[in-house]
Amino acid sequence: xxxxxxxxxxxxxxxxxxxxxxxxxxxxxxxxxxxxxxxxxxxxxxxxxxxxxxxxxxxxxxxxxxxxxxxxxxxxxxxxxxxxxxxxxxxxxxxxxxxxxxxxxxxxxxxxxxxxxxxxxxxxxxxxxxxxxxxxxxxxxxxxxxxxxxxxxxxxxxxxxxxxxxxxxxxxxxxxxxxxxxxxxxxxxxxxxxxxxxxxxxxxxxxxxxxxxxxxxxxxxxxxxxxxxxxxxxxxxxxxxxxxxxxxxxxxxxxxxxxxxxxxxxxxxxxxxxxxxxxxxxxxxxxxxxxxxxxxxxxxxxxxxxxxxxxxxxxxxxxxxx
Amino acid sequence: xxxxxxxxxxxxxxxxxxxxxxxxxxxxxxxxxxxxxxxxxxxxxxxxxxxxxxxxxxxxxxxxxxxxxxxxxxxxxxxxxxxxxxxxxxxxxxxxxxxxxxxxxxxxxxxxxxxxxxxxxxxxxxxxxxxxxxxxxxxxxxxxxxxxxxxxxxxxxxxxxxxxxxxxxxxxxxxxxxxxxxxxxxxxxxxxxxxxxxxxxxxxxxxxxxxxxxxxxxxxxxxxxxxxxxxxxxxxxxxxxxxxxxxxxxxxxxxxxxxxxxxxx
Amino acid sequence: xxxxxxxxxxxxxxxxxxxxxxxxxxxxxxxxxxxxxxxxxxxxxxxxxxxxxxxxxxxxxxxxxxxxxxxxxxxxxxxxxxxxxxxxxxxxxxxxxxxxxxxxxxxxxxxxxxxxxxxxxxxxxxxxxxxxxxxxxxxxxxxxxxxxxxxxxxxxxxxxxxxxxxxxxxxxxxxxxxxxxxxxxxxxxxxxxxxxxxxxxxxxxxxxxxxxxxxxxxxxxxxxxxxxxxxxxxxxxxxxxxxxxxxxxxxxxxxxxxxxxxxxxxxxxxxxxxxxxxxxxxxxxxxxxxxxxxxxxxxxxxxxxxxxxxxxxxxxxxxxxxxxxxxxxxxxxxxxxxxxxxxxxxxxxxxxxxxxxxxxxxxxxxxxxxxxxx
Numbered sequence: 009x010x011x012x013x014x015x016x017x018x019x020x021x022x023x024x025x026x027x028x029x030x031x032x033x034x035x036x037x038x039x040x041x042x043x044x045x046x047x048x049x050x051x052x053x054x055x056x057x058x059x060x061x062x063x064x065x066x067x068x069x070x071x072x073x074x075x076x077x078x079x080x081x082x083x084x085x086x087x088x089x090x091x092x093x094x095x096x097x098x099x100x101x102x103x104x105x106x107x108x109x110x111x112x113x114x115x116x117x118x119x120x121x122x123x124x125x126x127x128x129x130x131x132x133x134x135x136x137x138x139x140x141x142x143x144x145x146x147x148x149x150x151x152x153x154x155x156x157x158x159x160x161x162x163x164x165x166x167x168x169x170x171x172x173x174x175x176x177x178x179x180x181x182x183x184x185x186x187x188x189x190x191x192x193x194x195x196x197x198x199x200x201x202x203x204x205x206x207x208x209x210x211x212x213x214x215x216x217x218x219x220x221x222x223x224x225x226x227x228x229x230x231x232x233x234x235x236x237x238x239x240x241x242x243x244x245x246x247x248x249x250x251x252x253x254x255x256x257x258x259x260x261x262x263x264x265x266x267x268x269x270x271x272x273x274x275x276x277x278x279x280x281x282x283x284x285x286x287x288x289x290x291x292x293x294x295x296x297x298x299x300x301x302x303x304x305x306x307x308x309x310x311x312x313x314x315x316x317x318x319x320x321x322x323x324x325x326x327x328x329x330x
Numbered sequence: 331x332x333x334x335x336x337x338x339x340x341x342x343x344x345x346x347x348x349x350x351x352x353x354x355x356x357x358x359x360x361x362x363x364x365x366x367x368x369x370x371x372x373x374x375x376x377x378x379x380x381x382x383x384x385x386x387x388x389x390x391x392x393x394x395x396x397x398x399x400x401x402x403x404x405x406x407x408x409x410x411x412x413x414x415x416x417x418x419x420x421x422x423x424x425x426x427x428x429x430x431x432x433x434x435x436x437x438x439x440x441x442x443x444x445x446x447x448x449x450x451x452x453x454x455x456x457x458x459x460x461x462x463x464x465x466x467x468x469x470x471x472x473x474x475x476x477x478x479x480x481x482x483x484x485x486x487x488x489x490x491x492x493x494x495x496x497x498x499x500x501x502x503x504x505x506x507x508x509x510x511x512x513x514x515x516x517x518x519x520x521x522x523x524x525x526x527x528x529x530x531x532x533x534x535x536x537x538x539x540x541x542x543x544x545x546x547x548x549x550x551x552x553x554x555x556x557x558x559x560x561x562x563x564x565x566x567x568x569x570x571x572x573x574x575x576x577x578x579x580x581x582x583x584x585x586x587x588x589x590x591x592x593x594x595x
Numbered sequence: 596x597x598x599x600x601x602x603x604x605x606x607x608x609x610x611x612x613x614x615x616x617x618x619x620x621x622x623x624x625x626x627x628x629x630x631x632x633x634x635x636x637x638x639x640x641x642x643x644x645x646x647x648x649x650x651x652x653x654x655x656x657x658x659x660x661x662x663x664x665x666x667x668x669x670x671x672x673x674x675x676x677x678x679x680x681x682x683x684x685x686x687x688x689x690x691x692x693x694x695x696x697x698x699x700x701x702x703x704x705x706x707x708x709x710x711x712x713x714x715x716x717x718x719x720x721x722x723x724x725x726x727x728x729x730x731x732x733x734x735x736x737x738x739x740x741x742x743x744x745x746x747x748x749x750x751x752x753x754x755x756x757x758x759x760x761x762x763x764x765x766x767x768x769x770x771x772x773x774x775x776x777x778x779x780x781x782x783x784x785x786x787x788x789x790x791x792x793x794x795x796x797x798x799x800x801x802x803x804x805x806x807x808x809x810x811x812x813x814x815x816x817x818x819x820x821x822x823x824x825x826x827x828x829x830x831x832x833x834x835x836x837x838x839x840x841x842x843x844x845x846x847x848x849x850x851x852x853x854x855x856x857x858x859x860x861x862x863x864x865x866x867x868x869x870x871x872x873x874x875x876x877x878x879x880x881x882x883x884x885x886x887x888x889x890x891x892x893x894x895x896x897x898x899x900x901x902x903x904x905x906x907x908x909x910x911x912x913x914x915x916x917x918x919x920x921x922x923x924x925x926x927x928x929x930x931x932x933x934x935x936x937x938x939x940x941x942x943x944x945x946x947x948x949x950x951x952x953x954x955x956x957x958x959x960x961x962x963x964x965x966x967x968x969x
Contacts, residue, residue, distance in 0.1 A: 027491065118461065119425065120464055127457055150557055155555055156551050201493050204489065309567065314567065402608065517609040517642070526598055
């Protein structure tokens with residue numbers, strides 16, 4: 009197999025919609041790669057997802073238009089990608105999103121190509137042609153720097169929402185449709201897929217978005233406002249200890265020591281002062297936004313973004329534009 | 331149904347630190363346990379066996395002290411266990427590990443179903459299962475949340491980020507199980523002693539048909555250059571504008587850029 | 596493979612995970628509701644934890660004394676009450692194994708898998724002075740007729756089988772085994788104790804209970820010997836419970852002191868706090884060594900009475916004192932009924948009384964020291 013000086017990204021196509029992690033990977037590779045950034049897209053004949061991908065400025069998009077393959081299983085997609093590489097040559101790197109699909113297809117393809125694969129990368133950069141891969145292990149308690157010096161492609165899956173995506177116009181963008189990709193049909197699996205409906209607010213420990221209210225938002229009106237904001241954000245509602253005195257909340261809703269430890273992508277604190285009993289439960293939250301009337305509130309030290317002022321007013325404004 | 335379940339022994343906590351002298355992970359005083367996802371895989375295998383009959387064989391590659399975990403699987407109800415232990419296997423990454431495991435599964439022979447956990451809690455890769463499937467040339471269903479067994483096929487529910495699937499699968503197949511697949515039972519205290527009546531077989535490199543270039547460190551394309559503890563990123567403490575409407579708009583823009591909120595749906 | 600070592604490791608892995616998932620999260624609720632929530636009693640039966648030290652020939656797991664004590668230690672770290680309920684059961688099984696005739700063993704030991712056995716000595720008229728009791732058994736033909744009232748029984752009301760101390764003559768103490776399903780058996784009043792509130796402590800009333808000769812535990816007149824033996828076995832396990840309580844205290848204070856800041860420094864950096872935490876750790880480790888030595892001596896058929904008394908006497912005071920220090924470190928949170936520290940103090944306090952007071956422990960230790968030198 010001939011080696012080609014290109015860096016490939018596998019576009020995740022979920023039932024005719026590109027998963028936004030693909031855009032993030034394009035932006036990241038555009039930033040770090042000297043070689044052309046190529047997106048591999050599998051889609052139905054009638055689809056035109058190249059258009060959405062173009063907006064993020066890759067150098068090239070290779071599209072395999074194939075109705076059956078667009079809903080293919082891991083084995084079939086592995087087969088098709090291996091054949092594509094056989095035709096086109098072996099790229100320097102091949103990046104998959106660390107989604108369920110990416111984490112399932114990439115290792116199969118790795119085994120087929122007998123190369124290395126690093127899972128769930130949080131950072132990537134090049135030293136010459138060598139891709140330096142930063143991968144967490146032990147539940148993100150340890151970071152490893154991993155390389156694949158001898159084998160090509162250097163394969164990784166990269167975690168969603170770690171890199172940000174930026175739209176970019178690439179005047180030299182090339183789009184190539186390939187039609188003669190062979191793959192072996194797998195008769196063993198019959199797959200029925202359904203779009204996942206927005207999940208309803210659940211257990212705060214697992215929730216991706218949490219709206220939390222504290223002593224400073226204790227009135228019925230405050231709570232009503234928070235509930236309505238949470239609904240709009242598809243968030244779960246959490247409380248600090250004093251609010252568990254109300255009939256509406258129990259220890260299952262309480263965040264912090266003697267309550268629950270949470271790890272949402274987004275936490276919005278309304279009227280919470282930030283006592284250690286509370287903040288010890290939120291240290292794994294990714295983005296923390298806090299609203300408090302006291303400009304010296306402790307909670308601001310634990311926040312990425314804060315607003316000094318009335319929590320109810322802010323919640324209302326936020327809800328209005330969501 | 332003949333079922334093989336892959337078992338990995340991992341440290342009892344993932345809350346580990348790096349030893350400043352050795353620059354390696356400090357495992358002092360840390361006991362081992364069976365990787366929690368593998369317990370879900372084992373429980374699924376036992377339930378399938380109890381429903382449609384057959385045998386459950388647990389399989390682990392590692393040093394001799396991994397035998398404790400295999401003994402534990404016997405106490406939990408597995409019928410027999412195989413330990414793959416050899417100095418030649420040391421230093422293996424996921425590719426070399428899966429190679430030895432897949433060769434062992436071939437040696438077991440006539441296997442209908444391979445079950446592993448969705449990932450290990452120490453390395454966190456989730457790669458070994460799919461690589462084994464590829465090497466055995468069988469299809470796979472990863473991240474199985476629910477598994478129903480029938481005489482000659484399985485029905486599996488799984489979730490991806492934006493969709494859910496129901497899959498009817500013929501055998502042979504490899505599945506990886508999530509922690510939603512079932513509630514693993516606790517080891518029954520009295521069964522521990524009885525489990526010693528069941529066999530643990532040890533296979534060394536010589537017992538398998540292996541290409542030595544694909545084993546251990548030699549067969550591992552990935553190299554760990556260095557390890558470190560993550561830097562706690564200090565919170566930004568960015569103050570939003572004083573006007574609530576403006577502040578809310580600023581926040582929404584930031585959250586969209588970070589993909590926390592999806593673009594206009 | 597060393598079968599004993601491997602078995603022990605598998606048991607302790609299981610107990611750790613069981614405690615972490617089923618016991619520890621319910622610690623406060625057990626204390627507040629004075630009951631084993633989360634269906635815990637059924638769970639300890641289903642997993643056969645009740646059979647941990649029951650000999651294999653009676654369907655048990657046959658673990659030795661040290662392993663059993665370590666298992667109790669682990670559970671106590673999650674909740675001391677549940678550990679004491681198991682301790683009471685194990686101590687009773689131990690006495691039937693040691694002193695029971697074959698018929699009694701064959702009848703009751705297989706049942707110990709699913710029915711809790713209790714051991715009862717105290718009466719309104721006497722606790723540490725056994726001759727003060729009024730319960731008695733009368734030999735009629737080849738049967739014994741038992742009458743009396745026993746109080747403050749650990750697991751009283753929960754247990755289904757009771758080893759009871761009675762007089763078989765004015766100066767003669769003997770033990771019998773009775774079953775709650777026997778005619779004339781009644782449960783009495785439940786105590787409302789300060790600590791270990793998950794453990795039911797209650798009364799049984801025996802009204803002309805008629806039992807076979809085989810229900811006599813040991814021989815007539817062996818009451819004191821069996822009672823002492825039960826105390827010794829219980830004290831080893833209490834050392835393990837107390838170690839678990841101190842580990843729980845350490846879990847709480849280290850977490851708190853690491854996260855709680857005074858100005859910008861976590862309070863764990865302050866010498867006054869460090870001294871308290873270090874003292875709790877030293878007391879915990881000392882108690883652990885004492886109970887493990889006692890258990891090791893017991894497993895190796897040597898005298899363990901003195902070490903068992905030390906584990907309990909030293910461990911109980913230390914756990915109370917450590918709890919008090921932990922409360923001080925946590926300040927208002929320590930003093931709050933919504934945080935677990937206060938109940939750990941109440942729990943530990945029980946063990947300065949139960950199975951012989953600490954004063955009685957010291958008497959025994961002193962007399963043994965003197966005897967060894969005589």
